[in-house]
Amino acid sequence: MHPFYACSSPEHALSRRAFLGAGAASLGAMALAGPLAAGELKKQQKRVLLVWLSGGVSQLETWDPKPGTDTGGPFRAIPTSATGTHICELLPHTAKQMHRIAVIRGVNTAEDDHGKGAVIMHTGRRTEPGLDYPHLGSVMSKMLAPIDCPLPGYVSITPKGDGGFGKTDSAFLGPKFASVVLGDGKAPANLIRPESLTEAADAKRNDIRRMLDKNFAAGRKTAETEAYAESYEQAAQLVKQTQVFDISKEPPAQRDRYGTHDFGRHCLLARRLLEHGVTFVKVTHSNYDTHHENFDFHIEQLGEFDRTFATLLDDLAQRGMLDSTLVVVASEFGRTPRINRNYGRDHWSKAWSVALAGCGIKGGVVHGKTNANGTAVTDGQVNGGHLFHTYLRAMKLNPEKNHYHQGRPIPMGDPKAEAIKEVLA
Amino acid sequence: MTIDPSRTRQSAELKQPVPLLGARFDPSGKFVYAGGQDNAIIRWDIATGKKTALVGHASWVRAIAFSAKHQLAISGDYHGKLLFWPLNAAESKPLKSIDAHDGWLRACAVSVDQATLVTCGNDGLVKLWSLPDGKPLKSLPGHGCHVYNVAFRRDGLLASADLKGVVKLWDIAKGAVVRECDAKVLYKYDEGFRADIGGVRGMAFNPNGQWLACAGITEVSNAFAGVGKPLVMLFDATTGKLKHALKPKEAFQGTAWGVAIHPAGHVIATGGGNGGALWFWSLEMGENTFTLKLPVNARDLDMSADGTRLAIPFADGALRVYEMSAKTSPSWWQVQPAGK
Numbered sequence: 001m002h003p004f005y006a007c008s009s010p011e012h013a014l015s016r017r018a019f020l021g022a023g024a025a026s027l028g029a030m031a032l033a034g035p036l037a038a039g040e041l042k043k044q045q046k047r048v049l050l051v052w053l054s055g056g057v058s059q060l061e062t063w064d065p066k067p068g069t070d071t072g073g074p075f076r077a078i079p080t081s082a083t084g085t086h087i088c089e090l091l092p093h094t095a096k097q098m099h100r101i102a103v104i105r106g107v108n109t110a111e112d113d114h115g116k117g118a119v120i121m122h123t124g125r126r127t128e129p130g131l132d133y134p135h136l137g138s139v140m141s142k143m144l145a146p147i148d149c150p151l152p153g154y155v156s157i158t159p160k161g162d163g164g165f166g167k168t169d170s171a172f173l174g175p176k177f178a179s180v181v182l183g184d185g186k187a188p189a190n191l192i193r194p195e196s197l198t199e200a201a202d203a204k205r206n207d208i209r210r211m212l213d214k215n216f217a218a219g220r221k222t223a224e225t226e227a228y229a230e231s232y233e234q235a236a237q238l239v240k241q242t243q244v245f246d247i248s249k250e251p252p253a254q255r256d257r258y259g260t261h262d263f264g265r266h267c268l269l270a271r272r273l274l275e276h277g278v279t280f281v282k283v284t285h286s287n288y289d290t291h292h293e294n295f296d297f298h299i300e301q302l303g304e305f306d307r308t309f310a311t312l313l314d315d316l317a318q319r320g321m322l323d324s325t326l327v328v329v330a331s332e333f334g335r336t337p338r339i340n341r342n343y344g345r346d347h348w349s350k351a352w353s354v355a356l357a358g359c360g361i362k363g364g365v366v367h368g369k370t371n372a373n374g375t376a377v378t379d380g381q382v383n384g385g386h387l388f389h390t391y392l393r394a395m396k397l398n399p400e401k402n403h404y405h406q407g408r409p410i411p412m413g414d415p416k417a418e419a420i421k422e423v424l425a
Numbered sequence: 426m427t428i429d430p431s432r433t434r435q436s437a438e439l440k441q442p443v444p445l446l447g448a449r450f451d452p453s454g455k456f457v458y459a460g461g462q463d464n465a466i467i468r469w470d471i472a473t474g475k476k477t478a479l480v481g482h483a484s485w486v487r488a489i490a491f492s493a494k495h496q497l498a499i500s501g502d503y504h505g506k507l508l509f510w511p512l513n514a515a516e517s518k519p520l521k522s523i524d525a526h527d528g529w530l531r532a533c534a535v536s537v538d539q540a541t542l543v544t545c546g547n548d549g550l551v552k553l554w555s556l557p558d559g560k561p562l563k564s565l566p567g568h569g570c571h572v573y574n575v576a577f578r579r580d581g582l583l584a585s586a587d588l589k590g591v592v593k594l595w596d597i598a599k600g601a602v603v604r605e606c607d608a609k610v611l612y613k614y615d616e617g618f619r620a621d622i623g624g625v626r627g628m629a630f631n632p633n634g635q636w637l638a639c640a641g642i643t644e645v646s647n648a649f650a651g652v653g654k655p656l657v658m659l660f661d662a663t664t665g666k667l668k669h670a671l672k673p674k675e676a677f678q679g680t681a682w683g684v685a686i687h688p689a690g691h692v693i694a695t696g697g698g699n700g701g702a703l704w705f706w707s708l709e710m711g712e713n714t715f716t717l718k719l720p721v722n723a724r725d726l727d728m729s730a731d732g733t734r735l736a737i738p739f740a741d742g743a744l745r746v747y748e749m750s751a752k753t754s755p756s757w758w759q760v761q762p763a764g765k
Contacts, residue, residue: 160619262619286618286619287617293651295503297618297648299547300620341444341740342722342740
């Protein structure tokens with residue numbers, strides 16, 4: 001999906017100015033950012049943390065337990081800090097944070113494919129031929145990232161890999177709003193200038209590159225050329241901020257609280273990034289695609305998730321950041337209530353759960369209901385579009401406003417959906 | 426006694442509406458007990474098929490053991506609770522309830538002198554309890570991960586085995602490990618899925634205690650789809666050394682969930698994955714001598730005390746009993762008309 005640069009839409013003007021590090025954006029551009037103006041955003045910058053439980057976490061082993069039923073599995077439901085709300089016993093630490101969490105139990109995304117489910121959950125829309133929609137992180141980055149933040153607006157921390165640049169995330173919004181991917185939480189490879197290259201020589205080298213880029217791009221810009229140039233600019237900014245990625249700067253006791261496993265390290269890094277002004281941080285915890293031995297694997301995976309997530313949520317609250325940080329815990333779908341012959345649960349998108357907390361969210365609330373053994377939604381059914389609207393509304397953004405692609409207005413949220421008002425503060 | 430593995434045949438099918446997890450013959454061999462996914466234990470009279478539900482657990486039960494001397498059936502569940510039941514009684518109310526482990530209680534066994542019960546679980550502990558009163562005797566730490574199985578040898582030596590394939594042989598009087606067996610091939614950390622897979626899913630001594638068999642899955646290529654091969658590790662319990670790594674002759678994808686060693690020199694295991702199977706190996710040669718295809722995934726195995734029958738619980742809710750010999754024809758005097 002190529003951004004159309006002949007477009008003179010105001011938000012494109014904003015992105016370019018922000019990209020070039022220019023001064024304040026135009027009033028017209030800021031009008032798209034909803035009621036919050038740039039100054040206010042600076043004072044109370046809004047951020048989003050997406051905890052992505054990759055592979056499809058089981059709703060029955062997390063937010064919607066059904067003990068004592070044919071689908072319930074071996075675990076019990078436990079009471080939580082939200083009176084009347086029970087969650088699975090695999091989340092004892094999270095249970096103490098439930099007064100801060102809203103659970104949406106009636107999610108029906110009707111898509112059991114990993115890739116397509118992920119698209120729905122990241123964009124609020126089903127896959128469409130001919131048009132890719134931008135991910136939530138790119139939208140939030142565009143709408144909320146301060147123009148003077150030296151860090152990228154959208155950072156994705158993955159469990160492994162070399163990291164890089166998720167240029168397709170931003171679709172028609174352009175590469176400025178794509179994710180910077182930190183494989184295993186590590187700063188991108190080759191970020192640090194080698195000792196043999198002096199600072200002056202590096203600066204001169206970059207000046208030459210910029211000049212060549214500019215000449216090349218004149219009259220023939222595409223997403224690829226801009227992504228190429230943008231990756232250098234982002235890398236240059238990141239070089240100045242390498243200490244942000246270094247969790248060894250945290251006291252040992254703090255590192256222990258989060259856990260020394262990968263997810264613990266990555267969540268601690270996420271908190272540091274949010275503190276340093278990154279607008280949207282996605283942390284992926286892998287893996288929950290438990291077609292075999294669902295229960296053993298959920299003991300292990302949620303054992304990592306639970307304490308770390310509860311610590312992170314509590315930390316955000318203690319540091320006064322939770323009111324301005326929307327926290328989303330989601331997957332591409334849930335898992336089948338029916339337990340298969342290998343003690344597994346398969347893909348299930350018809351009745352599952354998502355959890356929200358923080359900015360704009362009413363804590364201690366449960367919206368939606370599934371039947372006795374969790375096979376169907378009986379009340380408050382929502383889909384990915386409703387969730388996407390809810391995320392934007394929680395941030396005081398208007399999902400009915402438009403992006404512009406090739407001069408064509410494209411609503412930020414699916415026009416067929418609306419926010420889930422019951423979980424909004 | 427001798428058996429003929431190639432003549433193994435199903436002699437009873439006892440049905441429940443929910444999948445079963447584990448099963449054990451009672452000491453008389455007349456009854457079989459099985460834990461199901463509805464948290465109940467079902468006791469079947471094998472000859473008549475009459476079933477009695479033992480209701481009291483609030484989670485799944487895979488751990489079942491007996492003490493004939495104390496007339497007890499003992500069961501452990503995935504909430505860590507132990508229940509003592511009157512053995513084969515018409516009334517099926519639990520006599521005693523013990524919060525034994527933090528998390529899943531995965532296996533239990535009774536010593537040959539019936540003075541000691543051993544349990545193990547996800548809290549990483551092996552625990553000893555006195556019988557019949559159920560008082561805690563000793564807790565044996567050291568595994569450092571989920572403990573999957575326990576078994577007593579007839580001389581009181583205790584074997585415990587864990588998720589990572591570490592098998593410890595304990596002198597329980599001293600509470601000390603006397604040796605270890607290495608079954609780590611039954612474990613893998615799957616880097617792709619970033620999760621542990623494997624563990625000693627079935628474990629048994631042979632009657633004289635020389636051999637210890639540990640069953641599970643190996644060569645896992647996809648943890649979350651269960652893509653791997655069943656394997657039984659046969660150890661010399663007196664030295665801790667491996668005698669055979671027993672694999673099925675035919676390709677099979679899945680886990681060996683239960684194992685037994687027949688006194689006539691057969692190692693027997695069941696598996697589940699892409700279907701079910703029952704395998705026999707020669708203990709001496711390590712050769713897979715016979716395989717019986719089972720109707721669906723098998724989840725455990727127990728051999729009757731007289732060595733003639735196997736009880737296998739299945740994912741389809743059936744408990745099937747297998748005789749390891751040809752069907753015996755009625756003797757001539759049983760078919761002769763009276764008076765002749």
